[in-house]
Amino acid sequence: MLSKAESxxxxxxxxxxxxxxIKGRAYVVGNSVDTDVIIPARFLTTDNAKELAAHxxxxxxxxxxxxxxxxxxxxxxxxxGCGSSxxxxxxxxxxxxxxxxxxxSFARIFFRNCINIGLMVFVCDMKKDSKSGDEITVDMKKxxxxxxRTKKVYKVKPVPEFIKKIVAAGGLLNSIKK
Amino acid sequence: xNYVENILAGAxxxxxxxAGEYIEARCxxxxxxxxxxxxxVKEFLKRGKKIKNPSAVVIVCDHFTPNKDIKSAENVxxxxxxxxxxxxxFFEIGDGGVEHVILPEKGIVKPGDVVIGADSHTCTYGxxxxxxxxVGSTDAAFAMLTGKIWxxxxxxxxxxxxxxxGKFVTGKDLILLTIGKVGVNxxxxxxxxxxxxxxxxxxxxxxxxxxNMAIEAGGKSGFVVPDNKTAEYVKGRPGRxxxxxxxxxxxxxxxxxxxxxxxxxxxxxxxxxxxxxxxxNNVKIDQAVIGSCTNGRISDFAQAAKIMxxxxxAAGLRCIILPGSQQVYGDAMKAGYIETxxxxxxxIAPPTCGPCLGGHMGVLAGGETAISTTNRNFxxxxxxxxxKVYLASPYTAAASAxxxxxxxxxxx
Numbered sequence: 320m321l322s323k324a325e326s327x328x329x330x331x332x333x334x335x336x337x338x339x340x341i342k343g344r345a346y347v348v349g350n351s352v353d354t355d356v357i358i359p360a361r362f363l364t365t366d367n368a369k370e371l372a373a374h375x376x377x378x379x380x381x382x383x384x385x386x387x388x389x390x391x392x393x394x395x396x397x398x399x400g401c402g403s404s405x406x407x408x409x410x411x412x413x414x415x416x417x418x419x420x421x422x423x424s425f426a427r428i429f430f431r432n433c434i435n436i437g438l439m440v441f442v443c444d445m446k447k448d449s450k451s452g453d454e455i456t457v458d459m460k461k462x463x464x465x466x467x468r469t470k471k472v473y474k475v476k477p478v479p480e481f482i483k484k485i486v487a488a489g490g491l492l493n494s495i496k497k
Numbered sequence: 498x499n500y501v502e503n504i505l506a507g508a509x510x511x512x513x514x515x516a517g518e519y520i521e522a523r524c525x526x527x528x529x530x531x532x533x534x535x536x537x538v539k540e541f542l543k544r545g546k547k548i549k550n551p552s553a554v555v556i557v558c559d560h561f562t563p564n565k566d567i568k569s570a571e572n573v574x575x576x577x578x579x580x581x582x583x584x585x586x587f588f589e590i591g592d593g594g595v596e597h598v599i600l601p602e603k604g605i606v607k608p609g610d611v612v613i614g615a616d617s618h619t620c621t622y623g624x625x626x627x628x629x630x631x632v633g634s635t636d637a638a639f640a641m642l643t644g645k646i647w648x649x650x651x652x653x654x655x656x657x658x659x660x661x662x663g664k665f666v667t668g669k670d671l672i673l674l675t676i677g678k679v680g681v682n683x684x685x686x687x688x689x690x691x692x693x694x695x696x697x698x699x700x701x702x703x704x705x706x707x708x709n710m711a712i713e714a715g716g717k718s719g720f721v722v723p724d725n726k727t728a729e730y731v732k733g734r735p736g737r738x739x740x741x742x743x744x745x746x747x748x749x750x751x752x753x754x755x756x757x758x759x760x761x762x763x764x765x766x767x768x769x770x771x772x773x774x775x776x777x778n779n780v781k782i783d784q785a786v787i788g789s790c791t792n793g794r795i796s797d798f799a800q801a802a803k804i805m806x807x808x809x810x811a812a813g814l815r816c817i818i819l820p821g822s823q824q825v826y827g828d829a830m831k832a833g834y835i836e837t838x839x840x841x842x843x844x845i846a847p848p849t850c851g852p853c854l855g856g857h858m859g860v861l862a863g864g865e866t867a868i869s870t871t872n873r874n875f876x877x878x879x880x881x882x883x884x885k886v887y888l889a890s891p892y893t894a895a896a897s898a899x900x901x902x903x904x905x906x907x908x909x
Contacts, residue, residue: 351681351767355875360854364561364568366536378877398682398715402875403854404617406536406633427686427717428617432633481519481647491639492544 341439341457343390343418345449345466352379352395353402354429358411360403371407372414389416392455396422396446400429406436413438419457421445421464434482435491442476499653500722501688503742504628508611516652516748524553525627525737526606527640528614530596531558531569533633534576537615540638547583549644554585555605557596560850565857594822594848597621597709597790602824607731608723609740613637613646618790618872620711623720624704626727626739628688630718651688651717654679655747658695660756665906667800668703669792669870669890671695672710673761674753677771685715690747695755696721701730702796709791710872713768760905762868763888766876774893774905784867785816785898786879787891788846789853792870793821795828797891802834804895804906805841811901816843817859823848843898855880868897 356379358371365371376383393399393412399422400408409432412420419439423446433440441457443464449455454467457475464473478486488494498506498513506514508522529537534556541548548554556576564570580587586605593599597618600606608626612619615637622629632646640646656675676683689711696704704721711719721727722744731739762777764770787801798820810816818838820826826848829835835845852859853871861867861880867887869879874886887903896906 353873353875355854355873355878359877360532360560360856363532364566364572366539378882398685401681401715402617402712402873404615404619404631404633405532406615406635407532424682424685426682426715428631428633428712431636435633435635435639479519479649481649491635492540492642495544495639495642 339458339460341392341419341459343392343455344388345394345451345453345455346387346391347394347446347449347451348379350396351398351401354400354405354408355402357400357408358405363405363407366407366410368410368414371411375411375415384415387415387417390418391416393417393420394446394449394455395420397424399425401426404428406432409433409436409438421455434485437486437490443473445471445473499745499747500720500742501628501653502650502745504609504611505648505650507740507742514650516650518650519647520650521645521647522611523644524613524640524646525610526600526612527554527637528596528600528612528616528619529556529637530560530616531562531572531576532560533615533637535572536634537637537641538576538579540635541641545642548585548641551583551585553644554583554641555600556580556585556587557593557599559593559595560854561856562590562849563847590847592823594820594825595790595793595850598793598821598825601625601705602822604734604736607737607739608727609742613640617712618709620716620718621705621709621790623708623711623718624701625731626720626723628718628720631712649686651686652748653690654684654687655690655692655750657693657750657752658691658755659693659752660695660754662695662755663758665760665892666755666758667890667892668699668706670758670761671755672707673763673768673771673888674755674758676710676714676763676769677761678753679714681713681767681769682715684711686717689714689716689719691719691721697724700796701726702794705794706791710768713872760890760893760907762893762903763874765874765885765887768872768874768888774889774903775908777887777903780866780887780903782814782868782897782902783865784859784861785810785814785894786819786852786859786867786869786871787816787894788819788821789850789871790821791872792891793819793825795825797870798825798829798834799832801891801895802837804892804909805899806837808841808899810842810898814898814901815859816841816898817852818843818845819851820848852879854878868894868903870894
C-alpha cells in the first residue's frame with residue numbers, strides 16, 4: 320500500500336513563501352525540454368518527491384543533481400515542459416530545490432501543473448543572454464527579472480488575474496471554497 | 498461562436514464565451530491512468546470522501562499493465578480499491594486496453610462532451626467532436642471534488658486539407674505533415690480544428706490518430722466537427738446521446754494541398770523533424786513497434802497486415818504488435834491479421850502503452866533504433882538515453898520492418 324508518509328510536503332502554501340523576491344543561480348537549458356527527460360517513465364512507479372528528485376533531468380544532464388543548489392532557477396527557451404502530462408515532472412524539479420522556472424514559453428499542461436502544485440513559473444525571454452551560474456533576481460511586485468552579470472532587466476509577462484487567485488490561495492485544491 | 502466556444506458556453510452555463518476568457522466548466526468525463534491516478538487519488542483523499550459526480554470518472558490502467566513490477570501492481574491495486582469504493586468505472590485488463598482506444602469504443606465519450614484526462618493524449622477524443630484535453634493529477638483531483646475544471650477558452654486554428662491523398666498516405670502522415678509545418682509549439686494553447694474534403698473522407702480511426710497528436714504541436718485539443726461518419730461510429734454504442742453544437746469562425750486558417758505529400762517520418766528527437774520516409778533509407782532499425790493510442794485501432798493493423806502478408810520481417814529485427822484494446826485484438830484475429838503478423842515473425846503483445854514510453858514490453862538498449870507508430874520520439878522515450886525513435890504510419894513501419902531499414906511503402 321502507498322503509505323501516508325508519501326504525502327506531499329511540496330504542496331504547502333505558495334512556493335515563494337509569500338516573499339516578493341526570488342534570488343538564485345541560473346541553470347540554463349534549451350528549447351522543448353520535455354517531461355520525459357525531466358523525469359523518465361522508468362521512475363514513474365512512485366510519486367514520492369524525494370525519489371523523483373533523485374532522478375530529475377538525468378537524461379539531459381546526469382550531473383544535474385550535483386550541480387544544482389537549493390534556490391537555483393531554471394532558465395529555458397521555448398516550450399519548456401512539453402509532452403507527457405505527468406505532474407511528477409514539476410514535483411521532481413521543485414523537490415530538487417529549484418525555486419522557479421523562467422522560460423520564453425511553457426507547454427500548457429506543464430504550466431498548469433506548476434500553478435497547481437505551487438512551483439513558481441515566469442514567462443520571460445532571457446535564455447538567449449543567460450549563462451548557467453548567473454545570479455538571477457525575480458522581483459514579483461515589480462514584475463521584473465534582473466541578471467546581475469549582464470545587468471539586464473527584463474519584464475515578466477503579467478499573470479492573468481484568474482491564475483493569480485489560484486496561486487494566492489496556495490494552489491488549485493486550496494482554492495476550493497469550503 | 499465557433500464549435501469549441503459553443504461546447505464550453507454550454508458546459509459553463511453561460512450564454513456566450515470567447516477565446517481568452519477563463520471559465521469553470523462541467524466535466525462529462527474525468528480520466529486517470531496508473532501513472533497519474535495514484536497522485537490524483539491521494540490528493541482527493543486528503544480533502545474529500547465521495548466523488549462529486551462518480552458516473553463521470555474513469556480509471557484505465559494501461560501504462561505499465563499487465564503489471565510490470567511490484568510497484569506498478571501496488572499502484573493498480575490502490576486504484577482498483579478506490580474505484581470499487583467510489584463505484585466508478587475501472588477496466589480490468591481482460592476488458593480493456595489503452596485508454597484512448599477503449600473510451601470511444603465503449604461509448605464513454607460522446608460528441609459534444611467536455612473531457613479532461615490526466616494524460617496528455619486525452620486530446621484524441623476531439624475526433625468524436627468532444628472538447629477534450631490533457632491535464633495533471635491535481636486537476637483530476639479537483640474535478641473529482643467539484644465536478645468541474647477551469648479552462649482558458651482556446652483560440653481555434655483551422656487546418657484545411659485539400660487535394661488527392663496518395664496511396665499510402667494516412668492520417669498519421671497528415672498530422673506529421675502538420676506538426677512539421679507549425680513546429681512542436683506551433684499550436685501551443687490552441688484548439689486545432691481539422692477540416693476540408695480530405696478530412697471528410699478520412700476514416701474515424703485516422704481522425705483519432707490526427708487528434709491524438711495535436712499535443713505534439715502544443716495543442717490544447719484537436720477536433721473534427723461531427724459529420725455522418727461520426728454519427729455512424731457512435732450509433733449502437735452504449736452511453737448518453739451526442740450533443741450537437743454549431744460551428745463558427747476560427748481565429749486562424751491554414752490551408753494545405755496534400756496532393757504531393759509522400760509517406761512521412763519524424764526523426765529523433767522531436768515530432769516536428771519531419772521528412773519523407775525515403776530520405777531515411779540509410780537508417781538501419783533494430784525494432785518496429787505498431788500500435789498505441791495513436792495507431793492501435795483495427796484499420797491501423799489492416800494497413801500493416803496488407804504490407805506484411807506473405808512476407809517476413811528482416812533477419813535480426815524485432816517487430817512488436819500492440820493491439821490497442823481487447824476488442825481490436827479480437828477483430829484483428831477474425832480478420833486474419835494476427836496470423837499474418839505471426840507468420841511474418843512479429844510478436845503480439847497484450848494491449849498496453851508498454852514500449853511507447855519506455856515502460857516495458859520492448860524497451861530499447863543503448864544505441865538501438867526503432868521505427869514506431871507511436872507519438873513521441875524524445876530523448877530516451879523508448880528506453881536508453883542513446884536510443885532513437887523514428888515516428889511513422891503503420892504502412893511505413895511495416896514496410897521498414899520487412900527491409901530492416903527505413904523505407905517508404907512506395908519503395909517496396
